[in-house]
Amino acid sequence: MAGRSVLIVGGGIVGLSCAWEAAKRGFRVTVVEKETFGGQASGAAAGMLAPFSENAAGPDAFFRLCLDSLNAYPEFVREVEEASGMDAEWRRAGSVAAALHEADWLPLQSRAAWQSAYGGRCELLEAADLRKLEPALTGEALAGLWCPVESHVSAPKLVRALEEACRRSGVTLVGDAGGVTKLETRGEAGAVLETERAGALAADRAVLCAGAWSPLWERWLPIAVPVHPIRGQICAYEKAAPEVRHMVFSSQAYWVGKQDGSLVCGASEDHAGFERSVTEKGIGRLTRWSGKMFPFLGGRQPSRSWAGLRPATRDGWPLIGPVPGMPEVVVATGHYRNGILLSPATARWVGDLLDGRPAGLAYGGAFAPERFTRLAAGASR
């Protein structure tokens, strides 16, 4: 257990963040990625860091993990930028939830009330105030909720910066390794991994961050890993960012303006296996809704569109923690729509586990990797 070498499997934002954290703590770290670093959900993400907007129902464990991660973000980005010499374009732009119905007022009120206790600093906006904050919004918008503490980051740039920070910190980055063909755990002697193209790799500890591909690990682990890919389709309008001042959320889509002038609009979600193409339906509905919410986009076609595979779990929450009965293996996967946001908190948690410290206690067992196992085993207990 005292071993100081770590093998991270999966080169997305979660795997790279864990690698960076482990390297900072003095571990010898290797990251093995089957294709390219940040090539899947991480690189496709819009980079919204918006736990208040995306958790309207109440302060459950997931909200608290998201909030802890949001609060860790400024320092996380500062360190990664310093170590890499690259800009991740983190911006505390604030968010606006725009409502089209008078019936939205009550739920916005409920949300503002409980979120104020968690530092959301949300303010309800009548139509006129909403228009002052976001002049380009449709006149149909009747009310809004402004949350000044939410921020966003360029996900592709953050991934590249993390990759560089890892490299400069002595992390061994093994890309294009192909799939993992075997995992052998040897207790105190560590774990050995065999890959299609990068041969065998060994370390004292292994951290599994394989996102949508995580269920493949079930054959080596004593737990069920019910992660499924959800395709998220996204598009972007060139030179539209200056018209939209905040991140804007609505019932059907969100928009976020990026440093390069593009306005990113997401997301259409569907279940299409591992298919990563965009569809007319998926992008079309974003385009039509964009024209409705922002009349200046009416009739305009997005200049780019793409899709990523989000690793969803059955309860929508990630799996983070050690694997019972297999102390040399830690799991950090299933971050679904929140991988970018949750990376700092996940990395810190995994780092503490590697250091042998208690971790994640504040969340109870909400994210325990084994929580789906009893059901899968046919409820034998």
Place this chain on the structure above:
Amino acid sequence: MAGWEREDPGDLAGREQLAGRDYPADGAKQVVQANRDFLANGAIRIEQADRMDQADLDDLVIGGRRLSSRFFLGTGHFPSPAVLREALDASGAEVITFAVRRVNLDAAGDDSMLQHVEDRGLVYLPNTSGARTADEAVRIARLAREAGLGRWVKIEISADPRTLLPDALETLKATERLVKEGFVALPYTSDDPIVCRRLEEAGASAVMPGGAPIGTGLGILNPYAIGLIAEQARVPVIVDAGIGSAADVAQAMELGAAGVLVNTPVAKSRDPAAMARAMRLALEAGRLSGIAGRIPKKKYASASSDPAGSLFGPPGGAAVLGKAGW
């Protein structure tokens, strides 16, 4: 089978018909006789048992629509579209509810949720969640109908952002108006038998008393009231809100509800599809249990077999027992 078409869920004859047995309408004496006849046959016949299993498969009729499932599912809070579809499959639900304010009224096919279920021939029960007054609820219901979402509406009017408890007075006003406008109105209301009666008189196609505040999972806080509502109602009673687990669903059905509407306890469970299935089974179990009839509660024990050890024979019936071959 006649089922709820009789619109008389509290009445014994209706219940017996639901159980698949054609007992005459006038009561307990004949039921007792029928039970004796049944036992006199000497064995429990398999086909009879099968028919009892199907007691839950009889149809619920609301607004002239025959429904094969008594499970109404809300579509909010699901972790992913794939999980929503799985849970829908597992629940067997034919009616789904969603907040009108949340959906794309310009094009339902573009909607972030409806696009995933539009291939299923489901009955849409748009709800007026977020409405604070009857006026708002009526406007929302009209928007939904104009958008082509059908003429069913779940009237939901809350005046308090913390408890979201229904405002009975506004709900009654909205029900009266929407019924006049030709809607199939299903008001969500408090567990007040008199309010439920007034809603029924106003023309509600079903009444939907809450077990507890929305999303709390506290279960049925006042079983007495829910039982009373189910007993008196001449329209289906759907217990809506407050359900926490399958046990609560079974209880609602035992109390005489015609169905349940749930959302959060399925969507936010660890495994929504498994919970949807559990609740479907509980619904069936609770309904069958209610129809079969619980025994009276007694203070002291009574032995399951008499001192002579026989099951059904008359006192001192060891010889009879031998003869019957049991």
